Amino acid sequence: MNRDFYSKLIFEHSHPGRQGYSLPRNAFAHVELPAGLTRQGALDLPEVDEPTVVRHYTNSSNNNFGVDTGFYPLGSCTMKYNPKINEEIAADPVMARLHPLQPASTCQGALEIYYTLQQALSEIGGMSEFTLNPFAGAHGELTGLMTIHAYHDSREDWGRTKVIVPDSAHGTNPASAAVCGYQIIEVKSLADGTVDVADLKSKLSDEVAAVMMTNPNTVGMFEKSIPEIAEAVHACGALLYYDGANLNPMLGVARPGDMGFDVMHINLHKTFSTPHGGGGPGSGPIGVRKGLEQFLPNPRVVKLADGTFDVVCEESALGRVSMWLGNFTVEMRALAYIMSLGSEGLMKVGPLAALNANYIMHHLRDLYLLPIEGPCKHEFVFDGLIDKSTGVTTLNVAKRLLDFGFHAPTIYFPLLFHESLMIEPTETETKETLDRFIEVMRQIAVEAKENPELVNSAPHNTPIAHPDDTEAALHPVVTYKEL
Numbered sequence: 001m002n003r004d005f006y007s008k009l010i011f012e013h014s015h016p017g018r019q020g021y022s023l024p025r026n027a028f029a030h031v032e033l034p035a036g037l038t039r040q041g042a043l044d045l046p047e048v049d050e051p052t053v054v055r056h057y058t059n060s061s062n063n064n065f066g067v068d069t070g071f072y073p074l075g076s077c078t079m080k081y082n083p084k085i086n087e088e089i090a091a092d093p094v095m096a097r098l099h100p101l102q103p104a105s106t107c108q109g110a111l112e113i114y115y116t117l118q119q120a121l122s123e124i125g126g127m128s129e130f131t132l133n134p135f136a137g138a139h140g141e142l143t144g145l146m147t148i149h150a151y152h153d154s155r156e157d158w159g160r161t162k163v164i165v166p167d168s169a170h171g172t173n174p175a176s177a178a179v180c181g182y183q184i185i186e187v188k189s190l191a192d193g194t195v196d197v198a199d200l201k202s203k204l205s206d207e208v209a210a211v212m213m214t215n216p217n218t219v220g221m222f223e224k225s226i227p228e229i230a231e232a233v234h235a236c237g238a239l240l241y242y243d244g245a246n247l248n249p250m251l252g253v254a255r256p257g258d259m260g261f262d263v264m265h266i267n268l269h270k271t272f273s274t275p276h277g278g279g280g281p282g283s284g285p286i287g288v289r290k291g292l293e294q295f296l297p298n299p300r301v302v303k304l305a306d307g308t309f310d311v312v313c314e315e316s317a318l319g320r321v322s323m324w325l326g327n328f329t330v331e332m333r334a335l336a337y338i339m340s341l342g343s344e345g346l347m348k349v350g351p352l353a354a355l356n357a358n359y360i361m362h363h364l365r366d367l368y369l370l371p372i373e374g375p376c377k378h379e380f381v382f383d384g385l386i387d388k389s390t391g392v393t394t395l396n397v398a399k400r401l402l403d404f405g406f407h408a409p410t411i412y413f414p415l416l417f418h419e420s421l422m423i424e425p426t427e428t429e430t431k432e433t434l435d436r437f438i439e440v441m442r443q444i445a446v447e448a449k450e451n452p453e454l455v456n457s458a459p460h461n462t463p464i465a466h467p468d469d470t471e472a473a474l475h476p477v478v479t480y481k482e483l
């Protein structure tokens with residue numbers, strides 16, 4: 001590939017007078033436009049020939065890394081392969097051309113898809129009812145917390161101003177609670193990665209509105225004390241929130257509702273087959289247990305007694321949290337995924353994801369530091385290389401992986417360890433891919449000993465190698481400047 005060629009912007013390929021198109025003859029050339037409406041100067045567009053345009057965009061697209069190009073073991077993100085049939089279904093013009101304001105009688109099929117997915121998620125989560133309105137996991141968290149707020153309000157229980165969040169939680173948990181107006185109380189994790197139940201209990205009071213938990217938690221450990229926690233949380237009048245962004249390991253194995261959770265969200269764009277990363281599109285449906293349905297946001301899709309579907313707004317609901325009914329194409333993909341796997345297929349997802357994660361963990365733990373003993377669920381965390389004398393950090397290992405065509409795992413999260421390297425292979429990878437990844441990770445560990453400079457100066461064969469992270473964060477250049 002020609003580096004010089006494809007590192008240019010399309011404007012930099014421009015030559016005055018060069019054309020890659022021919023417009024039809026202007027049939028309105030004789031029409032005089034008022035002077036105020038006509039362009040004063042030349043239109044500043046790139047002037048490029050067709051092959052240059054095609055090469056420019058083809059090369060640009062090849063610079064993109066995704067699940068479709070390679071292994072993407074990004075912990076806490078569930079970057080699994082998304083079957084192409086779901087894309088085809090989501091792109092169906094009959095569905096794509098629907099208008100959200102169409103009368104319900106003219107889009108019964110779409111409403112049935114919506115309703116069926118609500119039902120399927122309720123069954124999967126062990127909840128009474130789901131809304132598909134929120135657009136992302138964090139948006140679901142906020143909606144869930146607003147639902148909890150509305151519940152306490154309805155009981156005139158005004159004094160609950162705090163939300164308890166474990167220190168291992170995804171950053172969106174405390175952020176959503178803060179956006180919802182709550183003060184955050186942090187709970188410690190034990191050495192085995194699970195929540196310190198004694199610490200949690202000591203922080204419960206009639207000022208606590210909710211406790212947010214992730215299970216399996218962000219280090220891939222199953223929280224075994226949920227029934228005990230649920231009992232204590234409920235005894236103090238608070239509700240238990242389940243962060244189900246990564247429901248993958250639980251699919252077909254266990255249901256949050258059965259464990260005592262009151263409100264939960266699911267990331268359809270992680271567990272239920274929508275390509276994600278780069279900011280969207282997403283969908284973060286939330287579910288509630290029996291007795292909380294009336295606090296869900298509007299609008300709702302309901303099935304009427306005559307078997308038809310309708311969109312309704314209820315008096316006592318939270319109000320709206322989004323335009324229309326959410327990200328419908330993401331919802332279509334999710335339902336296609338659920339229905340094509342069926343309950344039998346779904347029941348294999350969690351166990352296979354856990355098997356793959358444990359397989360990698362087992363084959364690397366003699367070289368990478370495993371701070372929390374397994375077995376893990378869908379993901380696990382190394383605290384960098386065991387041999388700290390080489391000076392090779394988790395960041396260096398992650399960058400060296402790029403040279404071998406792998407996306408880096410999640411690094412420096414969770415914050416429980418200094419050199420966190422969080423690996424989640426998902427259930428969709430073959431043994432050959434896992435073996436190749438293990439081989440490369442082992443090779444990097446050997447290189448760290450024998451030639452640390454090779455690892456520390458990586459990556460060596462990516463289009464961009466060493467951007468200044470701090471400069472990029474502080475002074476991002478997001479507009480095109482004439483050089």
Ligand SMILES: *Cc1c(COP(=O)(O)O)cnc(C)c1O
Pocket residue numbers: 076077136137138139170172173214243245246267282284
């Ligand atoms: C991804 C994730 C979220 C947030 O989801 P977004 O769609 O990115 O807002 C929340 N919690 C956990 C555990 C996650 O992995």
